[in-house]
Amino acid sequence: MGVVNVTPDSFSDGGEFLDPERAIEHGLALVAQGADLLDVGGESTRPGAQPLAPAEETRRVLPVVAGLATRAGVPISIDTLHAEVARAALEAGATIVNDVSAGRADERMLAVVAERGAGFVAMHMQGSPRDMQRAPHYADVVAEVREFLAQRLEAALAAGVPRERIWLDPGIGFGKTLEHNLALLRGLRRLAELGAPLLVGVSRKSFVAAIEERAGLPRSAPLERAGGTLAASLWAAREGAAILRVHEVAPLRQALAVEAALAEGAGG
Numbered sequence: 001m002g003v004v005n006v007t008p009d010s011f012s013d014g015g016e017f018l019d020p021e022r023a024i025e026h027g028l029a030l031v032a033q034g035a036d037l038l039d040v041g042g043e044s045t046r047p048g049a050q051p052l053a054p055a056e057e058t059r060r061v062l063p064v065v066a067g068l069a070t071r072a073g074v075p076i077s078i079d080t081l082h083a084e085v086a087r088a089a090l091e092a093g094a095t096i097v098n099d100v101s102a103g104r105a106d107e108r109m110l111a112v113v114a115e116r117g118a119g120f121v122a123m124h125m126q127g128s129p130r131d132m133q134r135a136p137h138y139a140d141v142v143a144e145v146r147e148f149l150a151q152r153l154e155a156a157l158a159a160g161v162p163r164e165r166i167w168l169d170p171g172i173g174f175g176k177t178l179e180h181n182l183a184l185l186r187g188l189r190r191l192a193e194l195g196a197p198l199l200v201g202v203s204r205k206s207f208v209a210a211i212e213e214r215a216g217l218p219r220s221a222p223l224e225r226a227g228g229t230l231a232a233s234l235w236a237a238r239e240g241a242a243i244l245r246v247h248e249v250a251p252l253r254q255a256l257a258v259e260a261a262l263a264e265g266a267g268g
């Protein structure tokens with residue numbers, strides 16, 4: 001899943017693709033690099049981000065969703081918390097809703113997804129983007145995230161979203177410390193036991209810099225986290241993630257191909 005952020009303030013690529021035509025070109029480039037789907041977002045969910053009015057969010061994302069839906073040749077997901085934005089994007093050609101609140105932020109969300117026959121990504125987040133990194137706390141992070149995802153899976157099913165159209169996501173970096181993120185990445189197989197495919201997004205996230213710091217290396221800026229992104233993405237794929245959400249598709253495709261080639265000859 002290639003990321004197309006149409007935001008002025010995303011932590012990872014804020015402002016780069018605010019112009020719709022540039023965002024569309026970027027999405028097409030990600031597909032040329034091997035993306036199987038594209039995730040379009042108009043509201044930043046970086047820690048401390050302020051909420052955005054749904055009308056402004058719709059204005060940002062709609063031309064990009066419409067352009068990519070006709071030109072990209074891969075499914076388009078809309079990354080939003082708002083049912084109204086999701087509905088407009090689905091009407092413009094998106095077929096998946098990626099909701100970092102898993103349908104909790106807007107009580108109409110699951111009904112819109114079900115009514116339009118769309119796919120749904122339910123992600124775990126402790127708190128809201130505004131306060132999630134203040135003091136994340138869990139007794140057993142894997143068990144608690146698993147229980148949350150099980151409940152959101154049930155809620156989506158109860159709303160009429162078909163099981164085969166639901167993906168679950170541990171929400172790396174959303175209300176989690178470094179240790180929580182590591183535990184979740186190590187515990188992906190336990191989350192996969194819920195019976196829905198997993199989506200994992202590690203791309204350019206700050207846990208990479210936290211690991212560097214712990215290892216006595218200088219902390220990288222988001223755009224310098226390609227290596228950490230690749231290492232964690234390959235790990236997630238090996239541990240059963242079905243979809244990897246990344247900003248740079250080409251290096252991941254290359255790494256996955258090399259790993260697959262090596263695995264073919266392994267054990268022989």
Ligand code: PMM
Pocket residue numbers: 003005010011012013041044045046079098099100121123169171172199200201202245
């Ligand atoms: N991460 C971000 C935004 N949306 N959606 C899902 N399902 N999973 C994620 O991990 C996720 C997401 C934050 O990254 P960005 O601001 O660079 O898009």
